[in-house]
Amino acid sequence: MNDTLRITEIFFSLQGETSRMGRPTVFVRLTGCPLRCGYCDSAYAFHGGKTVSFDEIIAEIRKHPTNTVCVTGGEPLAQKYSLAFLKRLADEGFDVSLETSGAIAIDEVDPRISRIVDIKTPGSGELAKMRWENLAAIRPGDEIKFVLCDRADYEWARDLLRDKALTELAPVLFSPVWETLPPAELAQWVLADGLPVRMQVQLHKILWGEKPGV
Numbered sequence: 001m002n003d004t005l006r007i008t009e010i011f012f013s014l015q016g017e018t019s020r021m022g023r024p025t026v027f028v029r030l031t032g033c034p035l036r037c038g039y040c041d042s043a044y045a046f047h048g049g050k051t052v053s054f055d056e057i058i059a060e061i062r063k064h065p066t067n068t069v070c071v072t073g074g075e076p077l078a079q080k081y082s083l084a085f086l087k088r089l090a091d092e093g094f095d096v097s098l099e100t101s102g103a104i105a106i107d108e109v110d111p112r113i114s115r116i117v118d119i120k121t122p123g124s125g126e127l128a129k130m131r132w133e134n135l136a137a138i139r140p141g142d143e144i145k146f147v148l149c150d151r152a153d154y155e156w157a158r159d160l161l162r163d164k165a166l167t168e169l170a171p172v173l174f175s176p177v178w179e180t181l182p183p184a185e186l187a188q189w190v191l192a193d194g195l196p197v198r199m200q201v202q203l204h205k206i207l208w209g210e211k212p213g214v
């Protein structure tokens with residue numbers, strides 16, 4: 001059917017990432033991802049899941065007291081009908097953000113959706129999958145995000161920021177890998193270089209630890 005998606009979970013939480021951090025948000029986590037970032041905190045979404053119709057997903061979203069939705073995964077854009085679903089969410093009047101890896105074309109995503117586009121670093125192990133053409137499709141409502149494993153990733157991201165003038169395209173986020181890079185270290189590096197980025201720490205993990213459904 002052309003109006004279904006494979007879904008791992010739908011849950012209501014505070015947005016833990018991006019400039020929307022702290023906003024009550026319904027998360028729709030799509031199943032499956034063609035990447036294998038070494039740090040992935042959502043590997044439980046690689047397999048399994050349940051096939052659900054757009055109508056059922058929207059009915060579930062409406063049970064929660066917010067208009068704000070985050071579509072994530074897995075890799076949402078890897079599913080055939082995710083573009084149609086994102087359009088449907090925007091048509092229904094939801095305020096939607098999309099978390100995406102940077103490895104799949106973003107240009108056909110509905111313009112009403114705020115796209116959070118990762119640039120996978122050398123430390124992720126998936127740099128080779130990056131689709132650099134995506135940078136040309138970035139709009140002001142989008143955000144560009146680096147998840148950093150270590151100092152080498154930081155320096156790589158800092159140099160790319162300058163070489164590709166990324167902050168002229170959209171706000172840029174620097175986030176430490178939760179398990180391996182102490183946030184205070186990254187904070188010191190950003191301050192020392194005076195980088196025009198927004199450093200962020202995953203709020204939901206501070207509040208509730210690392211587990212599904214939060």
Ligand SMILES: C[S@@+](CC[C@H](N)C(=O)[O-])C[C@H]1O[C@@H](n2cnc3c(N)ncnc32)[C@H](O)[C@@H]1O
Binds near residue numbers: 101177202
């Ligand atoms: C789980 S991914 C799902 C969406 C998409 N596949 C992507 O990578 O953007 C959502 C976000 O969580 C980030 N992330 C995954 N594991 C993380 C970790 N251990 N620490 C910090 N951020 C992490 C990803 O880099 C991405 O920005």
Ligand SMILES: Nc1nc2[nH]cc(C(=O)O)c2c(=O)[nH]1
Binds near residue numbers: 027
């Ligand atoms: N609270 C909360 N905020 C999030 N923002 C992005 C998430 C994701 O897994 O993509 C996420 C998540 O899993 N939980």
Ligand code: SF4
Binds near residue numbers: 036037
């Ligand atoms: S692209 Fe996203 S979901 Fe896929 S392995 Fe990397 S962080 Fe996990």
Ligand SMILES: [Mg+2]
Binds near residue numbers: 041042
């Ligand atoms: Mg998460």
